[in-house]
Amino acid sequence: MSTLTRPKTDTVATTPGTLRGPARVLLRVHRKALWVAGGLLVIGIGIVVALRIWMAAAKELCADGDMTPCGGPVYQPSYARTSTELYLSDGGTVLLLLAGLIGVFVAGPLIARELESGTFRLAWAQSVSPAHWLAARLAVPAALAVVGLTVLIAVYRWGLWALRGYPYSHLTTWYGSGIFPGTGPALLGFALLAVAVGGLCAVLVRRTLLSMSLTGLVLGTVALGLHKRRYELWPHILRQGRGPQAVSPGDWHLDYGMLTASGHKLYWRDCLDTGTVEDARACMRARGAVTNFTEVHPASHYWPLQLVETGILLALAALAVFAAFRVLRRLHG
Template sequence: MSVLTPPRADTVTVARASLRGSVRVLLRVHRRSLWAAGGLLALCLAAVPGLLLWVKSQSSKELCPDGDMTPCGDDTYLATPARSVTESYLASGGSVVLLLSVLVGAFVAGPLIARELESGTFRMAWAQSVSPARWLAARLAVPAALGVAGISVLCLVYRWGWTEISGDGNTYGLAWFSASVFPGIGPVAVGYVLFGIAAGALCALLIRRMLLSMAATAVVLGVVIAAFTKRRWVLWPTERALDTGWTIDGNSWVTVWGMLTPSGEKLRWENCSVILGDTPAADCMKARGGVTPFTDYHPASHFWPLQLVETGILLALAALAAFAAFRVLRRLHG
């Protein structure tokens, strides 16, 4: 009877120990890569306060609150070298976050999973009471925990630096809706990291070749990033202003503007300008039946809805890719 009785307590203990053991092995085997990633993260984190201190050290040269070194109210704006460099760096913060997401996904696809499948070293772990599912779970959990923690800290520091500089008013390329800023100042960064990890695991299990898996992961992430960048404005309904004058503040994201016909058809200014060349755009629009100027835009209050919708889609894609990865693993190895 004792032989037939399932040892439930012992089984649970072995399962937990196996997962912890897999995590410890991963951390030990890839410790150099983790140290390198930590150093890169520390460098990015240190750059933001360092640049802000540099800007503050040259504040005595600025004659206006917006950082202008020329007299206030004139037609010339000249920023200090520190402010110009800082604005250029911070204007690319979101792109840096996306690049880090691609690197994390490629690392998961290549050295973490595909290399072991290609070389056959995974059999050693599976022969030591580590099931294939637990083996894959450890390779998803470790980069997910470290990646989410690191990218969250980086985004908080970047958002702080972005707020400090963009709050001065006269800045270039730091609009909240900029494609190179938006991904780095909200939770959408976490969504990209998690999707990169899940997509990398799925590509590795499907291809099982390190370099090809890394390349495929980069292509998948590149396509998703490009799609969101191009169509992000449709994730939340825009607002419409009907006016002959420009009444929208500079912190709003204008998506479409032109004139409406009596039937409600939208005529875009840029299309009219391209078609008729030197003909004044207003005359062109009226000739095509335009009667009411309109502007579709996202006010600054739409920042969080856009962030949360994009994050939700990315998390759903990540969950789908992770589920598919486990299904592929089960189909190939049981």
């Protein structure tokens, strides 16, 4: 008999119509974790607000944050503005880690610890079906994660908004690896995937530390894979020519090279190992290159990339939830 087999009881089983009862018990048992999560939420909001206040109070002679006379040949930003840019440049990564921690918590203290210790039998003996038991442990953290992270996304975008139009800024670009994951719905999709993966790993492994480790490994692999292949989620734009018209300030530059007369792409990276710049140009000419081109994602591709990534994460989350219930049913039945 499986260790997850529901114990027999003389209690009359009544299937609850909602998850209100199990959810209330879950919130009461883990109220300390809720206080910690609330504290992190307040700290995150406080950091962004403090940076905005610090930047607003900094001594600046020009509206763009220049401390030198306006229109002068030297641009010197205030320390508050450069520090704010530096801190916020990794805000998306921090929010991604917070979403991952939610999944790790679901895998360990929320589900696997009860399966490992056997306390789940108490809930199952009180007319709570295994499906309702697992659904409550997935739905409650998922709902709280969506609400909390939505607030943090809004606050983070508000903080980044203060840096718009900042000259010579290169740390807070919309496509930055430390910014993009924390500014849109893709973060919510990752949080839901974290909850789903945590639940699946818990019912599969049924060991607290091992479930938490496996969840972290899976989520880290997904995050790294999306980071490496994000530019492929939406077709890029090819711009021909050389000069300012080839790359705009808000473009995500992917690659560059030259086109042959027939339209075949030749990339500069294939000739850069030939030696000097002149050798590389000679290499390109020898291969028939005639026109420069640049592959970019313009700023208008932000939302398509966000939505496609969100769709992928939600699809993976749905598969993980389905697998978790199937595994629970197989072990229970």
